[in-house]
Amino acid sequence: MVPQLDSKCPSGPIEDRWRKHKFALPLVNPANRRKYNVIVVGSGLAGASAAASLGEMGYNVQCFCIQDSPRRAHSIAAQGGINAAKNYPNDGDSVYRLFYDTVKGGDFRARESNVYRLAEVSNNIIDQCVAQGVPFAREYGGLLDNRSFGGAQVERTFYARGQTGQQLLLGAYGSLMRQVSTGRVQMFSRREMVELVIVEGQARGIVVRDVVTGEYERYAGDAVLLCTGGYGNVFYLSTNAKASNASAAWRCHKKGAYFANPCFTQIHPTCIPVSGDYQSKLTLMSESLRNDGRVWVTKKVGDTRRPSDIPEAERDYYLERRYPGFGNLVPRDVASRAAKIECDGGHGVGATGQAVCLDFRDAIARDGRNVIEAKYGNLFQMYEMITGEDPYQVPMRIYPAVHYTMGGLWVDYNLESTVPGLFVLGEANFSDHGANRLGASALMQGLADGYFVIPATITAQIAGRKREPITTEHAAFAEAEAAARARNQKILDVRGSKSSEHIHRELGKIMWDKVGMGRNAQGLAEAQKEISALREEFWSDVRVPGTADHMNPGLEHAARLADFLELAEFFAMDALHREESCGGHFREEYQTPEGEALRRDDEFAYVAAWEFQGVGKPATLHKEDLSFEYVKLATRSYK
Amino acid sequence: MSAHGSSDSINLTLHVWRQSGPEDKGGFEVRRLNGVSTHMSFLEMLDVMNEQLVAEGREPVAFDHDCREGICGMCSLVINGQVHGPIPEITTCQLHMRHFKDGDSIYIEPFRAGAFPVLRDLVVDRSAFDRIIAAGGYVSVATGNPQDANALPIPKRNADLAMDAAACIGCGGCVAACPNAAAMLFTSAKVSQMALLPQGQPERDRRVLAMVQQMDAEGFGNCTNEFECMAACPKGIDVSNIARMNREYLRASMCSAEGA
Numbered sequence: 001m002v003p004q005l006d007s008k009c010p011s012g013p014i015e016d017r018w019r020k021h022k023f024a025l026p027l028v029n030p031a032n033r034r035k036y037n038v039i040v041v042g043s044g045l046a047g048a049s050a051a052a053s054l055g056e057m058g059y060n061v062q063c064f065c066i067q068d069s070p071r072r073a074h075s076i077a078a079q080g081g082i083n084a085a086k087n088y089p090n091d092g093d094s095v096y097r098l099f100y101d102t103v104k105g106g107d108f109r110a111r112e113s114n115v116y117r118l119a120e121v122s123n124n125i126i127d128q129c130v131a132q133g134v135p136f137a138r139e140y141g142g143l144l145d146n147r148s149f150g151g152a153q154v155e156r157t158f159y160a161r162g163q164t165g166q167q168l169l170l171g172a173y174g175s176l177m178r179q180v181s182t183g184r185v186q187m188f189s190r191r192e193m194v195e196l197v198i199v200e201g202q203a204r205g206i207v208v209r210d211v212v213t214g215e216y217e218r219y220a221g222d223a224v225l226l227c228t229g230g231y232g233n234v235f236y237l238s239t240n241a242k243a244s245n246a247s248a249a250w251r252c253h254k255k256g257a258y259f260a261n262p263c264f265t266q267i268h269p270t271c272i273p274v275s276g277d278y279q280s281k282l283t284l285m286s287e288s289l290r291n292d293g294r295v296w297v298t299k300k301v302g303d304t305r306r307p308s309d310i311p312e313a314e315r316d317y318y319l320e321r322r323y324p325g326f327g328n329l330v331p332r333d334v335a336s337r338a339a340k341i342e343c344d345g346g347h348g349v350g351a352t353g354q355a356v357c358l359d360f361r362d363a364i365a366r367d368g369r370n371v372i373e374a375k376y377g378n379l380f381q382m383y384e385m386i387t388g389e390d391p392y393q394v395p396m397r398i399y400p401a402v403h404y405t406m407g408g409l410w411v412d413y414n415l416e417s418t419v420p421g422l423f424v425l426g427e428a429n430f431s432d433h434g435a436n437r438l439g440a441s442a443l444m445q446g447l448a449d450g451y452f453v454i455p456a457t458i459t460a461q462i463a464g465r466k467r468e469p470i471t472t473e474h475a476a477f478a479e480a481e482a483a484a485r486a487r488n489q490k491i492l493d494v495r496g497s498k499s500s501e502h503i504h505r506e507l508g509k510i511m512w513d514k515v516g517m518g519r520n521a522q523g524l525a526e527a528q529k530e531i532s533a534l535r536e537e538f539w540s541d542v543r544v545p546g547t548a549d550h551m552n553p554g555l556e557h558a559a560r561l562a563d564f565l566e567l568a569e570f571f572a573m574d575a576l577h578r579e580e581s582c583g584g585h586f587r588e589e590y591q592t593p594e595g596e597a598l599r600r601d602d603e604f605a606y607v608a609a610w611e612f613q614g615v616g617k618p619a620t621l622h623k624e625d626l627s628f629e630y631v632k633l634a635t636r637s638y639k
Numbered sequence: 640m641s642a643h644g645s646s647d648s649i650n651l652t653l654h655v656w657r658q659s660g661p662e663d664k665g666g667f668e669v670r671r672l673n674g675v676s677t678h679m680s681f682l683e684m685l686d687v688m689n690e691q692l693v694a695e696g697r698e699p700v701a702f703d704h705d706c707r708e709g710i711c712g713m714c715s716l717v718i719n720g721q722v723h724g725p726i727p728e729i730t731t732c733q734l735h736m737r738h739f740k741d742g743d744s745i746y747i748e749p750f751r752a753g754a755f756p757v758l759r760d761l762v763v764d765r766s767a768f769d770r771i772i773a774a775g776g777y778v779s780v781a782t783g784n785p786q787d788a789n790a791l792p793i794p795k796r797n798a799d800l801a802m803d804a805a806a807c808i809g810c811g812g813c814v815a816a817c818p819n820a821a822a823m824l825f826t827s828a829k830v831s832q833m834a835l836l837p838q839g840q841p842e843r844d845r846r847v848l849a850m851v852q853q854m855d856a857e858g859f860g861n862c863t864n865e866f867e868c869m870a871a872c873p874k875g876i877d878v879s880n881i882a883r884m885n886r887e888y889l890r891a892s893m894c895s896a897e898g899a
Contacts, residue, residue, distance in 0.1 A: 138798040241705040499690055
């Protein structure tokens with residue numbers, strides 16, 4: 001009998017749940033809030049919005065980030081937009097419809113209560129951001145402009161050119177810096193969290209390493225908020241920033257926080273293809289391009305002609321052919337898998353054959369170059385800068401790339417992990433996107449968690465539990481610091497022959513080939529063995545020059561890689577256990593005769609939350625069964 | 640790896656700044672790098688160089704980078720004397736090796752300014768920018784229940800100009816390019832964004848006074864209309880923002896209660 005997890009989701013009519021739940025939570029007297037210390041790790045949309053909001057309420061906040069400034073967190077790179085159910089365009093949108101679309105888009109692997117709350121606060125987020133001076137796109141009448149995004153049938157996406165993430169983050173960063181100026185938030189940049197400190201069963205602090213001086217520092221608090229993003233860089237190549245890593249979350253997992261659905265990874269369909277072995281990251285092209293671009297491959301197998309030389313009759317517009325209803329606008333998981341199928345079948349274009357065309361020829365003929373330039377000018381420029389090709393003249397070449405991880409640390413409705421006092425926000429948690437995230441939903445979730453959820457739910461820890469006052473002199477801190485120091489020293493002491501970059505690339509190849517867009521039992525079992533062997537290679541043959549007592553970027557990378565090497569095997573294990581295809585998880589054994597994903601709701605309509613049992617050892621499965629009271633379980637169809 | 644550069648592979652001589660810490664004097668280290676693919680980005684070329692250093696058992700060159708797609712503002716190199724390299728309106732991470740020729744010598748230095756001390760090799764401390772923002776680069780609105788977003792119409796032209804200014808990525812290239820190491824372009828971009836928007840009006844005067852005061856306190860220089868900042872800016876932030884900030888500053892100093 002697999003133990004069940006309690007999500008603490010309220011019951012009753014879904015539209016009343018969040019209000020009722022907030023009312024039932026304890027409150028902390030405004031005059032008392034300054035007596036409580038809240039540690040926020042990460043300064044992206046979730047972390048900055050949480051730290052700012054808690055500071056405004058009067059809590060004593062300490063916020064940490066690995067970059068030189070909180071403004072540089074990877075949320076800044078989000079291009080497309082943020083959803084909200086404002087229904088300004090009067091096209092039939094509502095909180096309920098945004099909720100419905102998100103549950104369905106997540107392929108029925110998210111919690112209804114959480115998703116409804118997300119849709120409910122979405123409008124408040126837009127109001128808050130506008131009040132901060134976020135310069136969203138506007139119409140001539142001075143009101144906000146909306147667009148349709150990622151296949152949504154309504155126009156609910158707010159945007160700021162192609163830099164929506166940047167503008168939202170700078171809004172939250174401004175609010176954060178205002179709290180820094182009042183002294184309610186202390187900001188610590190260039191700090192990497194290396195350990196969670198647990199005292200008497202509660203998360204009471206962290207140990208960080210100052211990456212400039214190499215010194216280890218201890219911070220104690222009444223609650224710890226982990227806002228550290230996703231783990232896409234386990235694939236080495238992804239659209240994530242280079243410093244994005246899983247270490248903080250993974251080290252919390254090793255200390256008792258359950259990790260949920262690690263195999264749910266989003267592969268984004270519109271990225272610039274890999275061009276060589278030296279490639280260090282992949283660049284996303286906003287999927288808004290699919291509103292006007294047509295996706296095609298060659299009909300002939302192994303056609304190596306330049307795409308512009310391939311005549312119309314020899315092009316296969318496979319998305320329009322297979323999905324006449326949604327065409328080029330099918331959701332991300334469907335578009336990505338279709339591209340892989342075509343390229344695996346030898347229909348890909350370009351020298352590597354690992355690319356499909358995204359062609360604007362017809363759109364330019366229909367609307368004129370000026371219209372296309374006004375909509376996508378900056379994206380076309382970016383493409384030309386990276387590839388040296390002019391997309392006004394020749395079709396763009398695109399290929400899917402790892403973009404977002406829906407899995408993450410398990411949290412209840414309060415965003416609290418299985419370690420009391422440890423809350424997890426934004427991409428770092430697993431909660432709202434199920435098996436697939438819809439476009440323009442990540443920014444919404446990060447800000448919902450930070451601005452509106454955690455300020456209410458943190459009281460479950462602050463006022464809801466008793467704690468003894470502690471200082472960083474407590475033995476648990478000394479122990480955590482010693483463990484962190486020893487781990488880094490162990491890496492330096494290997495003095496082998498292979499760079500950590502080299503090993504990370506090898507890990508990426510295993511992950512992409514066997515734990516990527518198409519997975520099967522044999523490949524996953526092989527991947528687990530190969531990752532385990534690679535981990536041994538790391539610990540016996542990695543070479544990290546230098547010491548730990550100064551800025552040593554090689555050591556930072558190697559330490560993060562050591563965690564990825566553990567997470568990767570665990571990831572493959574989860575993918576092997578989930579014998580169904582859903583959202584971003586496609587098991588080749590489970591598909592319909594037409595090659596579509598075959599979900600198995602009778603057996604797998606649950607969240608798989610894993611309890612750590614040791615490196616390379618099987619984790620213990622805990623289930624949270626998902627029930628769908630409002631959105632009826634149904635097969636997604638985009639035909 | 641070929642000894643001779645071909646059309647998509649070039650050989651380079653790199654002169655890289657190395658400095659062990661803020662107190663160290665620092666200096667250039669010369670390295671040959673052969674067989675560099677012209678499809679690489681500049682930072683990927685540095686990755687290759689660092690791999691070679693690790694193979695030699697030496698510590699890699701420290702440089703700041705993160706998103707590698709031109710938006711986080713982390714990368715910060717002076718390449719052959721030019722901030723973010725020879726191509727206009729891009730960051731260092733967006734520069735590709737196809738813009739260099741076989742046999743080129745490339746000088747790679749950190750951003751240099753008194754207010755941006757070097758921490759190690761090519762990494763500098765730009766925390767002064769955070770303190771300038773903390774002095775007033777925001778609207779003082781707490782999280783809560785503000786009015787409906789569309790209750791405040793904003794003329795599209797003003798919204799667009801505010802967005803132009805808000806596009807600043809805070810990389811500090813403007814400071815590094817300025818002969819006076821002034822932070823006027825950076826500071827004025829935030830002052831302009833807020834001055835152009837109705838949300839920014841209540842704090843308009845105190846914002847500009849506080850931000851300029853902090854900018855001066857950090858040791859940045861003054862503007863003498865060289866326009867090097869605009870030429871170096873990867874986001875094309877216009878110097879008209881500096882003119883607007885000067886106007887805002889004068890107005891706040893002379894005509895407001897805040898300036899009295």
